[in-house]
Amino acid sequence: MLMKVEELNRVLYVDLTKKDIKVKDRTDLFDAYLGGSGVAIKLLEEECPTGIDPLSAANPIIFAVGPLTALYPTASKTVAMFKSPLTGNLGESHCGGRSSMAIRLAGYGAIVITGSSDILLYLTIDGDKVKFRDASSIGGMDAQTVGRILREAETGSGVRTIIRTGRAGGKLVRYACAVSETYRHFGRLGLGAVMGSKNLKALVISADKSVEIPKGKRKEYRKVYDEIQDVVVESDAMKKYHDLGTAGKLYEMNKLGGMAYKNLESASAPEEIARELSGENFANKFLSRRISCSHCPVGCVHLASLRELYAPGYYFKTTTIPYDNEPIYAVGFMLGMEHAEDCLRMIDAVDTVGMDIMSTGVVLAWATEAYGKGLITKAHTDGLDLQWGDVSTYLEAVEKIVEMPTEFYQNLAMGVEHASSVYGGQDYALAFGGNEMPEYHTGIACYINNLTGARHSHLDSAGYTLDQKLIGKEFSIEEVVKSLIAEEEWRQILSSLVVCFFARGVYTSERVVKAMAAIGLENWSPEKLEVVGREIHRAKMNFKFREGFDLAKLRIPKRIFEVPTPHGLLKEEDLRKAIEIYGEIISAQ
16 A cells, blocks of 8 residues: 555554544644654653643653655665653664654654553554553563563564563653664663553554655656665675674774773773674674665674573573674673673573663663672672672573562662662662663763763764874864764654764765655755754653753763773763753753
């Protein structure tokens, strides 16, 4: 079934309490804010009451795609937006796989889920047909098993997405994630916990349509499509993501002295560990295949095959495990792992229970240091002796975070910001705005990014990249802040289209305008995109401020001032000054 480009404007509203659905035309939002993050933040403003508990029925979940989805290479992401149970303000997470393609070709630009079911259920969205199905038989299962069962139980193979939670979501771990297509995740900020609070185990979204390019535009569309495809495939712009994936930069980041190791005990691991946990070593020893998100030719998703003896007599099992830069950092470098195999075991364990791996790694790193300093004891850890690099103990700890047998694990399940407020050790509790840190200890820009970014994510404005560009150069704090704001504003456009950030060098403002014009969206210019990007960014920040976020009250872990970056030691007064400048700039515009 063909649908017009403008049918992106259809929004599906699902009320889990009433088991009711409706579809609205939201041309007003899509014309003004493109799609993705831009439309999602406006829907969140409409649907999320001020000050509500993130785990209450009043917290909406919004999935949104963009005008380039299913039409151009690497326009392959879905934006999920909600109020975060981890930070208490903006929750935004992006996921690839087939999620964006399925939503768009099911006939929607966004899906809004409100209310809470009285029974555990999963949703099936097959074009215009939406059904509420009993999920009681799969409630306690991990995300991989749920995926296998629903693949058999539901129709639409090949043109559907299955978004589901693991056990952590049902247990309301505040950094529980949602899994799509087994190897992709809505990772950060607790979407899995929000789904769990709504008694929503999964969504199965099946495509039954295709997008029709307007007559008179087809030659132009093919020309622009081929231009983008050629840049993605033939140039060096994305080659690194295909060859080694994001893990390809781990060794060089460690060599630079910008890698957090053992809870940022230092900014680089010993040489032998850095080589063991490098992308090159993972590729040489374990890489079994590469896969891509829908409508992406890059193949940046790298899958390892881990072969392990599980019984005497040469009985082996082989597990396929996705690995990336951030997971290797979080449960490899941060936990002092000495073997790549142990890092893969940890990635698999965290994926199985359905938790964000960055938050999990940072939480366990803090707990290990706090245990070593005597702040917590075996009475807290339920008998576990937390030691750097001890994979078997960490695997047990992952299970205990989900099952919460003691008050200590209940607190760990709420994140490192909360746990450290209970037990102490906040000087080395590496959370920024409530979200656990990514790997980078590259300089002042990465921490301005982590503290002020709308999602407290390294991908908000890529401060770590700016830090590296500024090594050996003179710069002012104000220049850094302005550069980060400009980058974050532009990324609002990319995440509204919705384009993978790995392709940010491909989708320049001029190429975006051409791509949109070629599908009939002709009223855009680079200048208009700049204005809209700024407006979307401010809308996100205003939502955060509305929900209690306060730049002046940001806690900054002392640890980041004690370990040299590639620029030398950071100064707290410089970082506080940067936050002040940031607030002044966004308030004035």
